[in-house]
Structure formats: C-alpha cells, structure tokens
Amino acid sequence: MVTPKNKPTRTAPPAWALKLKMRRLELGKGQEDIVADTGDSVTQAWVSDVERGKVDLNNAGFGKVVALARALSWSLGEMQRATGVDLGIAEVTLVGEGSADVYPLSAALSPDNPGAAIDHVAVTPGVSRPLLLRADTDEMQGTSRASVRPGSYLHLDLDLTTPAEGLVYVITDHEGVHLRLYTTTRLGAVFRAENREHEDIPASEAQVIGQVMAVTTDYSPDLN
The missing domain is CATH 1.10.260 (434 Repressor (Amino-terminal Domain))
Structure with missing residues (x-):
C-alpha cells in the first residue's frame, strides 16, 4: 500500500x-x-x-x-x-536630527496634510516643528545672502510664525504660496522678493506658514 x-x-x-x-x-x-x-x-x-x-x-x-x-x-x-514596517524614517513632526519627507511648495497650503512627498532628506537640527518644502519658485533668486535658488530645499519651522526683520518665510495669500523676506518699508511691513520682478506683498494680506531655518541644495556651479 x-x-x-x-x-x-x-x-x-x-x-x-x-x-x-x-x-x-x-x-x-x-x-x-x-x-x-x-x-x-x-x-x-x-x-x-x-x-x-x-x-x-x-x-x-x-x-x-x-x-x-x-x-x-x-x-x-x-x-x-x-x-507598519519600521524603516527608521522620522516623521516630520519629530524634533531634532533625523530625516523627513520633502514636499512641493504648494503643500504649504495644507501643512498638516501635505500630500505625497517628492524626496527625502536630512532635517536641520534644532527645528521645533519641521516641514521640508522644495522652492518651486524664483521669487528669492538673487545675489544677497537671503537668495534661494529654485529647486533648493527649505527647512521650515512651523512654530515660528511671527515675522522678524530680515528673515525669510513661506507665506500664503489670495494668489497662493510664496517665499519671501520680511522687511519694513516707509509704506509699512511687507514680504519682499529678492527677484524684483515680483511685487511686494503687504504683511497684512499674508499668512505666515513658517520661518525658513535653513536651505540645502545640490546645486554645483561649473567653474571649469
């Protein structure tokens, strides 16, 4: 058998x-x-x-x-x-060193629900409530120390929403999202673009999403 x-x-x-x-x-x-x-x-x-x-x-x-x-x-x-697999990826709400997802600049319209990420980079230490955005704009492209090249990564602190003179912020207004430097003029406080093709935005018409604490970029000029 x-x-x-x-x-x-x-x-x-x-x-x-x-x-x-x-x-x-x-x-x-x-x-x-x-x-x-x-x-x-x-x-x-x-x-x-x-x-x-x-x-x-x-x-x-x-x-x-x-x-x-x-x-x-x-x-x-x-x-x-x-x-549910721990890949060692830090959420964007964590404090301190680590890594986080990068989102398009438009994600500033809904920072608590930014949507799909476009990249993943290290977070600048010391940011209280970080959100990493890509500078999809030439508004701050120029020659000063505040200049930001399009495509750079913006390390925002969402806890810093009270503007201070000479600092750079991601803001929103009725036209969308902007990357601007806060300054006071004789006509009042404005958010100014380094690229002067863009008009000033009165501070009274803008909502601050967060302060830019650091900028990282993979831009490497060809000096040869």
Whole structure:
C-alpha cells in the first residue's frame, strides 16, 4: 500500500507584504511594471519574494527599498506608515536630527496634510516643528545672502510664525504660496522678493506658514 505524501503547508504572506501587493494592484501595475519603474534596479523575482514576505524590507537594501517606494508612488515615510514596517524614517513632526519627507511648495497650503512627498532628506537640527518644502519658485533668486535658488530645499519651522526683520518665510495669500523676506518699508511691513520682478506683498494680506531655518541644495556651479 502506497502512503500518500503530505503536501507542504503554504505559509500566508505577512500583512506588510500584502500591503505592498495591494498597493501595486491599486495602481494597476504588474510586477514587470514595478521593475521598469525602478530602472531595473530590482528583478521580478525580487518583487515577487518581497510580496510573499520571503525578503524582509529591513534586509532588502536601502537603495532597493527607495526604488520600490517610488515605483509604488510612495515616499519612504508613506511606505513605513502603510506597511507598519519600521524603516527608521522620522516623521516630520519629530524634533531634532533625523530625516523627513520633502514636499512641493504648494503643500504649504495644507501643512498638516501635505500630500505625497517628492524626496527625502536630512532635517536641520534644532527645528521645533519641521516641514521640508522644495522652492518651486524664483521669487528669492538673487545675489544677497537671503537668495534661494529654485529647486533648493527649505527647512521650515512651523512654530515660528511671527515675522522678524530680515528673515525669510513661506507665506500664503489670495494668489497662493510664496517665499519671501520680511522687511519694513516707509509704506509699512511687507514680504519682499529678492527677484524684483515680483511685487511686494503687504504683511497684512499674508499668512505666515513658517520661518525658513535653513536651505540645502545640490546645486554645483561649473567653474571649469
């Protein structure tokens, strides 16, 4: 008499792995699409192993995890929140050194719900309530010490909303979001652009979102 062989028991994927697979399906992507969207930095077999929990996100390699998050239209912080896997990403509300998501300048319209992040960088130490924005404007491009090049990262402190002379702030008015320097003129207090193609904004017409505590950029001039 032949004894039937027992079929191997299939272990269900962990919850975090299912979250990854569900995100991919929500985006209408196949595993091949994820591979393509990462620039072929991962393989389909790797994506399959991650979605089955055979590869732990914490041991998958930082570069691959970053590429996977972007392919799933997530920031690392959003992936961490969605999966519950601790990727070591500090939330933007934390104090002190760490890293945080970067958002477009328009996110200043709703700083408590900024939407999808566009990058991830280190937070400037000493910021009480940080929000990192990208300067998608040439308003402060100039030659003074307050000049800010478009594309630079703005390290805001959302707790500092009382303007002081000579400091730079992200503000909003009826036209949208602006990056301006606060100064007092003979006509009153205004938020002034370094790029003088932009008109002054009266302080009475603006709402301060936060003070720019630091600016970081990857701009490297070609001096050769």
